[in-house]
Amino acid sequence: xxxxxxxxxxxxxxxxxxxxxxxxxxxxxxxxxxxxxxxxxxxxxxxxxxxxxxxxxxxxxxxxxxxxxxxxxxxxxxxxxxxxxxxxxxxxxxxxxxxxxxxxxxxxxxxxxxxxxxxxxxxxxxxxxxxxxxxxxxxxxxxxxxxxxxxxxxxxxxxxxxxxxxxxxxxxxxxxxxxxxxxxxxxxxxxxxxxxxxxxxxxxxxxxxxxxxxxxxxxxxxxxxxxxxxxxxxxxxxxxxxxxxxxxxxxxxxxxxxxxxxxxxxxxxxxxxxxxxxxxxxxxxxxxxxxxxxxxxxxxxxxxxxxxxxxxxxxxxxxxxxxxxxxxxxxxxxxxxxxxxxxxxxxxxxxxxxxxxxxxxxxxxxxxxxxxxxxxxxxxxxxxxxxxxxxxxxxxxxxxxxxx
Numbered sequence: 537x538x539x540x541x542x543x544x545x546x547x548x549x550x551x552x553x554x555x556x557x558x559x560x561x562x563x564x565x566x567x568x569x570x571x572x573x574x575x576x577x578x579x580x581x582x583x584x585x586x587x588x589x590x591x592x593x594x595x596x597x598x599x600x601x602x603x604x605x606x607x608x609x610x611x612x613x614x615x616x617x618x619x620x621x622x623x624x625x626x627x628x629x630x631x632x633x634x635x636x637x638x639x640x641x642x643x644x645x646x647x648x649x650x651x652x653x654x655x656x657x658x659x660x661x662x663x664x665x666x667x668x669x670x671x672x673x674x675x676x677x678x679x680x681x682x683x684x685x686x687x688x689x690x691x692x693x694x695x696x697x698x699x700x701x702x703x704x705x706x707x708x709x710x711x712x713x714x715x716x717x718x719x720x721x722x723x724x725x726x727x728x729x730x731x732x733x734x735x736x737x738x739x740x741x742x743x744x745x746x747x748x749x750x751x752x753x754x755x756x757x758x759x760x761x762x763x764x765x766x767x768x769x770x771x772x773x774x775x776x777x778x779x780x781x782x783x784x785x786x787x788x789x790x791x792x793x794x795x796x797x798x799x800x801x802x803x804x805x806x807x808x809x810x811x812x813x814x815x816x817x818x819x820x821x822x823x824x825x826x827x828x829x830x831x832x833x834x835x836x837x838x839x840x841x842x843x844x845x846x847x848x849x850x851x852x853x854x855x856x857x858x859x860x861x862x863x864x865x866x867x868x869x870x871x872x873x874x875x876x877x878x879x880x881x882x883x884x885x886x887x888x889x890x891x892x893x894x895x896x897x898x899x900x901x902x903x904x905x906x907x908x909x910x911x912x913x914x915x916x917x918x919x920x921x922x923x924x925x926x927x928x929x930x931x932x933x934x935x936x937x938x939x940x
Contacts, residue, residue: 566591567905569611569654570598574905574939579790580866580874581906581939582716586787593746595691595699596653596661608654618649620910622935630925646677646935649684661689663705665715684715684739699746701758708744708756709776709798710736711826712837718866720933721896721914724880725841725860730820730849732765732807734774736841742772752781763804766817773817774802788828790835798824810851818846834867856885860892875899889921898933906939 567574574581577588584592590599597605608614624646627639648670653663669681687703706715714726714737726736734740742760755777762774780788780796788794800822805815824841840861847853860882869875880894898912916929 585790589787589789595689614652614654616651618939620935620937621645625932627930630927644675644677659692701744704741707740708778709800711796718876719896723862724882730845731810734763754780762802765805765807776800794828796826806848811848818848820845837864858885859883872902891919893917908937910935910937
């Protein structure tokens with residue numbers, strides 16, 4: 537009953553928000569530099585549109601106007617801030633172990649990022665995201681200090697057909713950005729790996745090349761540091777390759793139909809909690825297929841990902857397989873609003889006898905380009921063999937997202 541009342545409050549808040557006046561405003565970093573509204577690059581902040589995808593891929597240069605660009609020394613200081621605050625309700629039931637059950641119902645400040653980006657030279661761009669450490673207190677969510685992204689992009693190489701990105705960044709093997717998606721609830725399959733292993737949700741330190749001269753197919757590939765279970769002296773051992781193509785105009789974000797294939801091969805030392813007797817590196821692989829389809833103002837994003845890990849990474853002798861995916865439908869319901877609904881499924885390795893399903897739905901209303909009221913409900917269920925009451929989670933959020 538309490539969940540039903542909270543859902544009714546969400547609906548009432550969305551209705552009230554739709555009646556409020558709305559103006560456009562140019563906000564952070566790139567919008568201030570060019571005097572644009574944020575909608576120039578974002579179909580629904582923080583999700584990029586086709587123009588924004590080209591802008592990012594091109595090293596933060598305006599497509600077709602690279603020679604007229606200004607560096608960070610010729611523009612306003614390229615610094616922005618993102619945060620959100622609001623009501624969060626999160627309840628866990630029938631968890632394993634049982635004492636993990638719990639409920640959170642609070643109004644809090646959740647998350648604070650500092651961003652910077654721009655051009656260091658005509659063909660050299662950069663992007664940086666720093667997450668400051670914040671201790672937990674009443675009304676403030678805890679976060680650990682981290683340099684989430686810090687990369688330099690060399691664009692316009694090989695006759696404008698090649699871009700090189702170096703540093704810490706969100707790799708291209710994640711076909712759908714975890715940092716710029718609409719929901720607060722993450723993609724289940726992107727957040728999964730062997731104990732201590734790298735996930736597709738992680739940013740990585742490495743080198744990535746993007747070739748765009750093979751129309752309609754683009755080739756992206758790179759080498760990254762990989763698993764956190766490796767030692768500091770271990771060289772980068774993880775490599776990936778992605779092929780993607782777009783049919784029709786656009787980048788597959790808000791126009792055109794994008795299809796992609798991704799392969800990832802890495803080596804990692806087992807986590808000490810699952811394989812205390814050995815730390816020899818073992819091999820793991822990922823293979824993914826994805827699609828981003830657009831029509832009638834709607835976007836359908838779909839991803840399937842298969843994983844295969846050597847046994848020692850799970851503390852076993854035999855090789856382990858798992859797979860999962862998601863399908864997400866999003867689109868504008870009315871001027872200044874966007875809605876989304878997603879279904880996630882994850883089949884864990886057979887020896888665990890578990891599978892995960894999640895359903896997420898919500899919407900965002902934009903008072904300004906980068907000021908949004910966020911409403912979301914997500915239900916997560918873990919099906920466990922020979923367990924009568926499956927573990928479940930219900931998550932509800934009413935938050936205000938702000939970027940300045």
